[in-house]
Amino acid sequence: MAKEIERKYLLTGYPDDLTITRTQEIDQTYLASTENESLRVRRLLSNGEETFTMTHKAGSGISRDETEFQIGSELYEQLTSRLHVIPLKKTRHKVKWDGHAYDLDLYHNTVQQGLITIEIEFDSEEQFHAYTAPDWFGEDVTGQSQYVNSQLWEQIQQHHN
Template sequence: MAKEIECKYLLSHLPDDLVITRTQEIDQTYLASTDHESLRVRRLLSNGEESFTMTHKAGKGISRDETEFQIGRELYEQLTERLHVIPLRKTRHKVQLDGRSYDLDIYHNTVQHGLITIEIEFDSEADYHAYQAPSWFGEDVTEQGTYVNSQLWQDIQEQAKQG
C-alpha cells in the first residue's frame, strides 16, 4: 500500500504559459465511500487508448493510504452498470511548473459549475509543509471535504435524484 501525500488548490483562471505534458479524460465512479475511506473505479482515455483502474483510499486530509490496480473493461462495466449512477467527469492535464509535476483537473459535471483544481503530490509530509504554492494558485482546499472527489461525485448523484 502506497502513501499518497498531496494538496489541492482551487483555480479561478489558467496562466497562458502552462506546459501540458499529457491529457486524460476521466470517468470516476465510487463503489463505496465514507469520511475516511473510498473505493472507486475509473475509465481513463489518453491519446485514444482506454484503460481502467480500481482504487482504494483510506485516511483523510493531506496523507492517505492508496492502493490502485488495473482492471479490465468487462469488470469496470459490470460494476458501473449495476449502480445506475452518473460518473464524475473531468479532464486531467499533467502540467510542469518550476520542475514539479501537477494534476490540473477541469470538472465537467459537478454541482460547482466551472470547477478547476490543481493538485501536487509530495514524497513526505515535510516536503508538503515546506511547499510554497505559486501566487496564481487559489485557496488551498486540501482539508475541505466539499472538494474531495468522492463528495463531488455524491453531490452529482443527489442533484440527479432531485431532477
C-alpha cells in the same frame, strides 16, 4: 501500499505557458465511500487509448493509504452498469510548472459550475509543509470535504435524483 500526500487548490484560470505533458478524460465512479475510506473505479481515455483502474483509499488528513491497480473493461462495465449512477467527469492535464508536476482538473458535471482544481503530490510530509504555491493558485482547499472527489461525485448523484 503507497502513501498519498497532496495539496489541492482552486483555480480561476491558469497561465498560457503551462507545459501540458499528458491529457486524460476521466470518468470516475465510487463503489463505496465513507469519511475515511473510498473504493472507486475509473475509465481513462488518453491519446485514443482506454484504460481502467480500481483504487482504494484509506485514512484522513494529509497522508492517506492508496492502492491502485488496473482492471479490465469487462469488470469496469459490470461494476458501473448495475449501479445506475452518473460518473464524475473531468479532464486532467498533467502539467509542469517551476520544476513541479501537477494534476490540473477541469470538472465537467459537478454541482459547482466551472470548477477547476490543481493538485501536487509529495514524497513526504516535510515536503508538504515546506511547499509554497505559485501566485496564480487560488485558495488551498486541501482537506475541505466539499472539494474531495468522492463528495463531488455524491453531490452529482443527489442533484440528479
